[in-house]
Amino acid sequence: MNVLLIGANGQIGQHLVDLFANKSEHTVRTMVRKEEQAAALKEKGVEAVVADLEGSVDKIAEAAQGCDAVIFTAGSGGKTGPDKTLLVDLDGAVKSFEAAEQAGIKRYVMVSAFQAGNRENWNEKLRPYYVAKHYADRMLEESSLNYTIVRPGGLLNEEGTGKVAAAVSGLERGSIPRVDVARTVYETLTEEKTYKKTFDLISGDTEIEAALKSL
Amino acid sequence: MNVLLIGANGQIGQHLVDLFANKSEHTVRTMVRKEEQAAALKEKGVEAVVADLEGSVDKIAEAAQGCDAVIFTAGSGGKTGPDKTLLVDLDGAVKSFEAAEQAGIKRYVMVSAFQAGNRENWNEKLRPYYVAKHYADRMLEESSLNYTIVRPGGLLNEEGTGKVAAAVSGLERGSIPRVDVARTVYETLTEEKTYKKTFDLISGDTEIEAALKSL
Numbered sequence: 001m002n003v004l005l006i007g008a009n010g011q012i013g014q015h016l017v018d019l020f021a022n023k024s025e026h027t028v029r030t031m032v033r034k035e036e037q038a039a040a041l042k043e044k045g046v047e048a049v050v051a052d053l054e055g056s057v058d059k060i061a062e063a064a065q066g067c068d069a070v071i072f073t074a075g076s077g078g079k080t081g082p083d084k085t086l087l088v089d090l091d092g093a094v095k096s097f098e099a100a101e102q103a104g105i106k107r108y109v110m111v112s113a114f115q116a117g118n119r120e121n122w123n124e125k126l127r128p129y130y131v132a133k134h135y136a137d138r139m140l141e142e143s144s145l146n147y148t149i150v151r152p153g154g155l156l157n158e159e160g161t162g163k164v165a166a167a168v169s170g171l172e173r174g175s176i177p178r179v180d181v182a183r184t185v186y187e188t189l190t191e192e193k194t195y196k197k198t199f200d201l202i203s204g205d206t207e208i209e210a211a212l213k214s215l
Numbered sequence: 216m217n218v219l220l221i222g223a224n225g226q227i228g229q230h231l232v233d234l235f236a237n238k239s240e241h242t243v244r245t246m247v248r249k250e251e252q253a254a255a256l257k258e259k260g261v262e263a264v265v266a267d268l269e270g271s272v273d274k275i276a277e278a279a280q281g282c283d284a285v286i287f288t289a290g291s292g293g294k295t296g297p298d299k300t301l302l303v304d305l306d307g308a309v310k311s312f313e314a315a316e317q318a319g320i321k322r323y324v325m326v327s328a329f330q331a332g333n334r335e336n337w338n339e340k341l342r343p344y345y346v347a348k349h350y351a352d353r354m355l356e357e358s359s360l361n362y363t364i365v366r367p368g369g370l371l372n373e374e375g376t377g378k379v380a381a382a383v384s385g386l387e388r389g390s391i392p393r394v395d396v397a398r399t400v401y402e403t404l405t406e407e408k409t410y411k412k413t414f415d416l417i418s419g420d421t422e423i424e425a426a427l428k429s430l
Contacts, residue, residue, distance in 0.1 A: 056335075082297040086343040090350065091334075119306075120271075128301040135305065135350050142357060 001026045001107070001189060004067040006053070006096055007074030008046075009037050011157070012111060015182030016071065017046055026189065031063050053092025060099035069107035069189055070100050082128040089129065093136040097143050108145040109188050111181065112137050114153040114173060114200050121173075137198065148188045149198035152181045165204025166211040174202030184208050216241045216322070216404060219282040221268070221311055222289030223261075224252050226372070227326060230397030231286065232261055241404065246278050268307025275314035284322035284404055285315050297343040304344065308351035312358050323360040324403050326396065327352050329368040329388060329415050336388075352413065363403045364413035367396045380419025381426040389417030399423050 003020070007013040008030035020028035021044075029047040032038050038048035051063040053074060064070060072093060076084035093110070100108055113133045115121035122130040140147050154175035164180060165171060184201055188194040191212045199215055206214070218235070222228040223245035235243035236259075244262040247253050253263035266278040268289060279285060287308060291299035308325070315323055328348045330336035337345040355362045369390035379395060380386060399416055403409040406427045414430055421429070 082301055083343040086297055086301060086346040091346045094350075095334075119310075128298040131301040131306045135309075135354070138354070139350070 001068040002066060003028050003189065004031055004064045004070045004105075005029065006031045006070060006072045007111075008032055008041065008048070010073055010075060010077075011155070012073045012178050012182050012185070015179045016073065016186060017041070017044075019182055019186045021046070023186075029063075029067060031060070053088050053095060057095045057098045057102065060096055061102040064096075064099050064103040064105060067103065067105055069109065070096060070105055071109045071111075071185060071189075072096055073111040073185070085129055085132045090132040090136050094139045097140055097145060100145060101143065106146045107189065108140065108143075108147045109185055110137065110140055110147060110149045111185060112149050112151045112198075114151050114171075114202070116151055117198065141198065146195050147198075148194040148196075150181070150185055150188060151198065151200045152176050152184075153200070153202040155181065161203060162208060163203065163205055164201055164208055164211050165206065166199050166201050166215060168197065168199050168215065171200045171202060174204075176201060176203045180208070184212070187212055216283040217281060218243050218404065219246055219279045219285045219320075220244065221246045221285060221287045222326075223247055223256065223263070225288055225290060225292075226370070227288045227393050227397050227400070230394045231288065231401060232256070232259075234397060234401045236261070238401075244278075244282060246275070268303050268310060272310045272313045272317065275311055276317040279311075279314050279318040279320055282318065282320055284324065285311060285320055286324045286326075286400060286404075287311055288326040288400070300344055300347045304347040305351050309354045312355055312360060315360060316358065321361045322404065323355065323358075323362045324400055325352065325355055325362060325364045326400060327364050327366045327413075329366050329386075329417070331366055332413065356413065361410050362413075363409040363411075365396070365400055365403060366413065366415045367391050367399075368415070368417040370396065376418060377423060378418065378420055379416055379423055379426050380421065381414050381416050381430060383412065383414050383430065386415040386417060389419075391416060391418045395423070399427070402427055 038050050041048040049063040076088035116133040156177045158177040160177045160179035193215045256263040264278040291303040331348040371392045373392040375392045375394035408430045
């Protein structure tokens with residue numbers, strides 16, 4: 001697969017860039033916001049295009065042209081305000097769904113947040129962020145795309161274990177190293193058991209591949 | 216009809232309260248956030264219940280119990296930040312759709328914003344607000360409710376003219392007195408030509424009733 005990676009400069013995104021570089025089954029094209037980010041990626045031998053989630057759907061569709069799948073792990077981050085949460089995490093995400101549809105891409109993997117589907121389980125301080133993720137996910141679920149929505153628990157910068165717990169519902173809140181989220185996202189790309197599914201993800205006892213097969 | 220009015224303390228909401236008081240075809244129950252707001256309305260002889268758009272769907276459904284229609288003209292307003300835009304204008308609105316469905320109410324009239332459906336026509340400064348209204352409207356359009364979405368242009372506190380221009384598309388940006396928005400919303404309640412429709416609204420040359428019939 002030729003995969004468009006949106007959010008390649010984020011922490012999970014960087015792990016994904018490394019995974020694509022170390023494995024040969026897929027190729028990756030990163031989509032970044034700034035020319036200098038693209039230049040830095042190209043210097044490392046990574047294909048990069050510049051397009052902005054705050055820009056037009058057409059421009060994002062152009063960046064996605066020729067890809068077979070999209071991975072979305074972009075986010076406005078904690079340093080900007082909830083205005084950017086609305087513009088990037090919600091509207092930017094939905095624009096990328098529309099762009100994928102426009103570019104004839106069917107497969108779409110979204111990095112969301114633990115229990116984003118259930119208002120009662122939202123972290124009180126992060127509530128506005130959860131609202132944005134919640135509605136982006138709902139729009140994706142109602143789109144024509146063959147989606148997978150991955151909802152990791154608390155993100156850690158620890159070394160990965162390669163072992164997770166993944167479930168559509170019923171998981172206790174937990175945490176997970178970012179690198180294991182990236183590995184899981186990578187594996188979902190072609191794992192049919194994850195098609196049209198939304199699941200929570202934390203560290204656990206099961207190899208990633210097996211955990212996804214049991215969904 | 217027995218109508219639940221959400222946002223009765225807003226400027227359009229207050230005009231609606233007056234309209235319901237002066238006409239006898241419908242009765243109104245206002246839903247407000249604070250006990251003192253409810254007390255003030257009750258003192259004027261207006262039925263009032265306390266429920267919070269930031270609270271649970273169940274609580275809103277309880278407030279809506281026994282009503283035949285909902286009018287939503289609430290908003291977080293310009294004094295709070297985009298965090299409240301997410302929590303009230305988007306999630307609060309969608310909760311009220313879910314509450315209406317839960318309470319067995321079919322008819323739902325939403326006050327939205329001019330051209331909220333078209334990203335390219337959004338006011339740059341109000342973009343986060345438009346994102347919230349856009350997705351609330353999309354969720355309503357995809358709900359099971361018999362909705363009408365009214366999208367007024369720039370809101371004025373001038374005297375009403377009772378004459379408007381209403382169209383699903385093709386209207387030039389314009390403005391409209393809040394009282395004329397309230398009158399239009401009131402008329403949509405039972406005007407079948409507005410069922411399952413979303414339209415822009417500005418001041419114009421046509422009597423409100425006629426403008427709605429031509430949709």
